Amino acid sequence: MQEAMIKRAKELLADGTVNRVIGWKRGEFVYDSTPAVFGTADEIDAEFVFDDFTQANVSKYLVKESKKDGKILAFLKPCDTYSFNQLVKEHRIIRENVYVIGIPGGPKLDIEKIKAKGITGILNVKNVNYTLEIETLYGTEKLPFYEAISGKCADCKSKKHVVYDELIGEDGDVLDSNRFDMVEKLENMTAQERYDFWRGELSKCIRCNACRNVCPACTCENCVFDNPKSGIENKAAADSFEENMFHIIRAFHVAGRCTDCGECSRVCPQHIPLHLLNRKFIKDINSLYGEYQAGADTTSKSPLTDYRADDCEPSIVHERGVE
Amino acid sequence: MLKISADKLNSLFDAVSAKQSLYIPVDRESGSAEYRKYKSGMEMSKCLNTVRSAKDFFFPQTENLADFKMNGKNIEVIDVREECEDFVIFGVRACDARSFTILDKVFLAEPVDSYYKNRREHGTVVTMACTRPAETCFCTAFDIDPTSPEGDVAVFSDGESYFFKPNNDKGQAFIDSIADMLEDGDTAELAQVQSNTRKIMQMLPLANLSTDSFGGEKLMEHFNSEKWANLSESCIGCGTCTFVCPTCQCYDIRDFDTGNGIKRFRCWDSCMYSDFTKMAHGNPRNTQLERFRQRFMHKLVYFPANNNGEFGCVGCGRCLAKCPVSMNIVKVMKALEEK
Numbered sequence: 001m002q003e004a005m006i007k008r009a010k011e012l013l014a015d016g017t018v019n020r021v022i023g024w025k026r027g028e029f030v031y032d033s034t035p036a037v038f039g040t041a042d043e044i045d046a047e048f049v050f051d052d053f054t055q056a057n058v059s060k061y062l063v064k065e066s067k068k069d070g071k072i073l074a075f076l077k078p079c080d081t082y083s084f085n086q087l088v089k090e091h092r093i094i095r096e097n098v099y100v101i102g103i104p105g106g107p108k109l110d111i112e113k114i115k116a117k118g119i120t121g122i123l124n125v126k127n128v129n130y131t132l133e134i135e136t137l138y139g140t141e142k143l144p145f146y147e148a149i150s151g152k153c154a155d156c157k158s159k160k161h162v163v164y165d166e167l168i169g170e171d172g173d174v175l176d177s178n179r180f181d182m183v184e185k186l187e188n189m190t191a192q193e194r195y196d197f198w199r200g201e202l203s204k205c206i207r208c209n210a211c212r213n214v215c216p217a218c219t220c221e222n223c224v225f226d227n228p229k230s231g232i233e234n235k236a237a238a239d240s241f242e243e244n245m246f247h248i249i250r251a252f253h254v255a256g257r258c259t260d261c262g263e264c265s266r267v268c269p270q271h272i273p274l275h276l277l278n279r280k281f282i283k284d285i286n287s288l289y290g291e292y293q294a295g296a297d298t299t300s301k302s303p304l305t306d307y308r309a310d311d312c313e314p315s316i317v318h319e320r321g322v323e
Numbered sequence: 324m325l326k327i328s329a330d331k332l333n334s335l336f337d338a339v340s341a342k343q344s345l346y347i348p349v350d351r352e353s354g355s356a357e358y359r360k361y362k363s364g365m366e367m368s369k370c371l372n373t374v375r376s377a378k379d380f381f382f383p384q385t386e387n388l389a390d391f392k393m394n395g396k397n398i399e400v401i402d403v404r405e406e407c408e409d410f411v412i413f414g415v416r417a418c419d420a421r422s423f424t425i426l427d428k429v430f431l432a433e434p435v436d437s438y439y440k441n442r443r444e445h446g447t448v449v450t451m452a453c454t455r456p457a458e459t460c461f462c463t464a465f466d467i468d469p470t471s472p473e474g475d476v477a478v479f480s481d482g483e484s485y486f487f488k489p490n491n492d493k494g495q496a497f498i499d500s501i502a503d504m505l506e507d508g509d510t511a512e513l514a515q516v517q518s519n520t521r522k523i524m525q526m527l528p529l530a531n532l533s534t535d536s537f538g539g540e541k542l543m544e545h546f547n548s549e550k551w552a553n554l555s556e557s558c559i560g561c562g563t564c565t566f567v568c569p570t571c572q573c574y575d576i577r578d579f580d581t582g583n584g585i586k587r588f589r590c591w592d593s594c595m596y597s598d599f600t601k602m603a604h605g606n607p608r609n610t611q612l613e614r615f616r617q618r619f620m621h622k623l624v625y626f627p628a629n630n631n632g633e634f635g636c637v638g639c640g641r642c643l644a645k646c647p648v649s650m651n652i653v654k655v656m657k658a659l660e661e662k
Contacts, residue, residue, distance in 0.1 A: 028657075029458060029528065032649035035557045056648060061557075112644075116354030120371060120457045123528065137523055138455065204351075206375065206384065208593075210561035210647050226597050233598070235575055236385040236590030267647035269374060269563050271355060 019070035031111040059083035066097040077105040082259035082295030083216035102161035106153035152262025155179035204270040205243040211264035217254035251277035256304035259295035326508030344410040376569030391585040417472035418639035422569035450474030459640030461529035481512040536660035539628025555615035562593030564642040
């Protein structure tokens with residue numbers, strides 16, 4: 001796949017269709033690739049990588065990149081295409097300035113999952129028929145591929161590319177995923193259990209803002225929490241609940257726009273399952289307003305910015321019951 | 324050297340924690356550890372290091388500095404500092420132990436930061452020699468020996484026992500306080516473990532990382548490097564690297580309006596944030612390139628310029644493991660030293 005992508009990228013650069021390419025570049029180790037923009041064939045030959053560890057969603061970078069001169073080639077995995085579409089819909093990405101090549105998605109590997117097994121000193125990771133052969137300073141370890149896949153891939157919602165100019169590889173289908181299972185589990189808890197669960201998770205937050213900054217739905221020019229004039233800029237929490245509120249408020253802000261790309265949980269240094277907050281909103285929107293997938297298209301109105309006479313009333317909160 | 328057998332470690336923890344607060348690294352989930360106040364029965368983590376560094380003990384993420392109470396036209400200034408009690412941090416790695424020396428240079432230089440000093444004086448740092456370094460480790464680039472860590476007391480393990488070596492008077496006092504639980508031990512096996520670890524250190528992927536191209540005298544060369552544009556391109560401007568870093572020491576001081584007064588607090592700040600160093604005239608660093616450059620220039624150029632050549636990094640590898648886009652000081656160093 002990597003070879004095919006490199007070949008096509010160089011062709012499109014050579015014939016002038018695009019003047020830049022966004023993808024991933026090789027890191028120090030086998031697993032630490034970084035999203036990168038390539039300007040020449042030489043740069044691509046030297047550093048371009050696409051493998052089991054290239055998890056990062058590059059769509060958000062296109063907010064900035066699509067405003068530069070010339071067209072940029074973007075390689076998008078199925079989940080990334082939803083983010084891309086949503087950003088086009090919100091007029092954040094200039095569609096005409098991006099040439100989208102749809103590429104196959106995961107499942108991608110998460111190095112933290114491998115390290116969580118106590119495997120350290122990792123020098124190389126090879127996928128041999130879905131068994132990982134991990135070469136380390138302390139010998140070779142074996143691990144089933146599926147025990148090391150990224151959380152966002154484990155609950156994959158779609159293998160379908162919702163936008164592309166061309167495809168490399170096959171297009172897939174929207175999947176019948178089990179992504180709401182954990183949400184249901186939380187819904188079935190007592191209020192106290194649920195409260196304890198979220199307090200336990202959200203209290204680990206160190207306010208690094210990685211979740212917000214990586215989130216393709218968070219593209220405000222100046223976030224209210226970064227603006228000293230807003231009066232609610234919170235570098236330090238006023239009380240022990242403030243970290244919790246930050247995440248709840250952020251989930252509200254992206255409700256109806258979050259495509260469930262999973263980047264928030266992927267980047268959290270404290271492994272807080274932030275995506276579950278967003279999934280709760282997605283599940284509720286689906287049940288209250290009918291099935292809706294943000295980013296599936298660029299024209300439909302989000303249920304939360306639309307009005308229909310048969311929309312549910314605010315009283316739904318009471319009808320659904322509060323403990 | 325005095326030692327205790329591994330199966331008695333918890334009874335040692337019980338004894339220490341009976342006298343003062345004891346903090347040990349504990350598994351929060353598989354593969355992620357954090358320091359927690361010891362309670363009987365807690366297991367010490369086998370992780371190489373904690374996600375958050377040990378700097379929190381001396382330089383907490385947020386702290387209340389003073390309160391101001393308004394009463395008519397009078398303002399009462401209330402010193403909110405409580406008497407700090409003695410505490411022990413157990414299991415600090417060599418990298419984090421060195422980070423305290425770096426933080427000391429900042430907070431104990433005139434004017435002395437009395438909040439920091441207070442906690443530093445009351446804390447006893449018990450370090451733990453490394454035996455299984457990770458691929459992300461590069462402390463040796465900063466002349467740190469992970470097999471013989473600094474700190475008040477250094478602890479070494481040969482798998483069977485833990486050996487205690489005092490590094491200073493405070494460390495000796497700590498060992499004296501637990502002497503009745505320790506016994507004399509043969510360190511032959513220990514020397515073997517140390518020598519094995521040193522061999523592994525030489526095999527680490529970053530073993531040859533060099534600081535030769537950095538230091539105070541390289542200021543203009545690196546500041547004006549054209550490579551920053553490329554290096555900073557993918558940075559998402561979050562504060563992960565700064566907040567997991569054991570040596571990042573920048574903070575902000577703010578006033579919180581309580582309605583009838585003010586709580587003045589300080590909190591960690593990040594040079595990666597858009598409002599960092601924002602002042603009356605505006606912000607001297609308006610782009611992510613400038614913010615990104617600041618972080619690495621600080622550690623590799625400005626800090627050594629002001630501290631007799633000592634770098635502001637200890638090679639713990641946390642930023643390598645945690646950056647959402649895998650950009651880090653090693654990649655920056657390698658890129659900048661390439662001509």
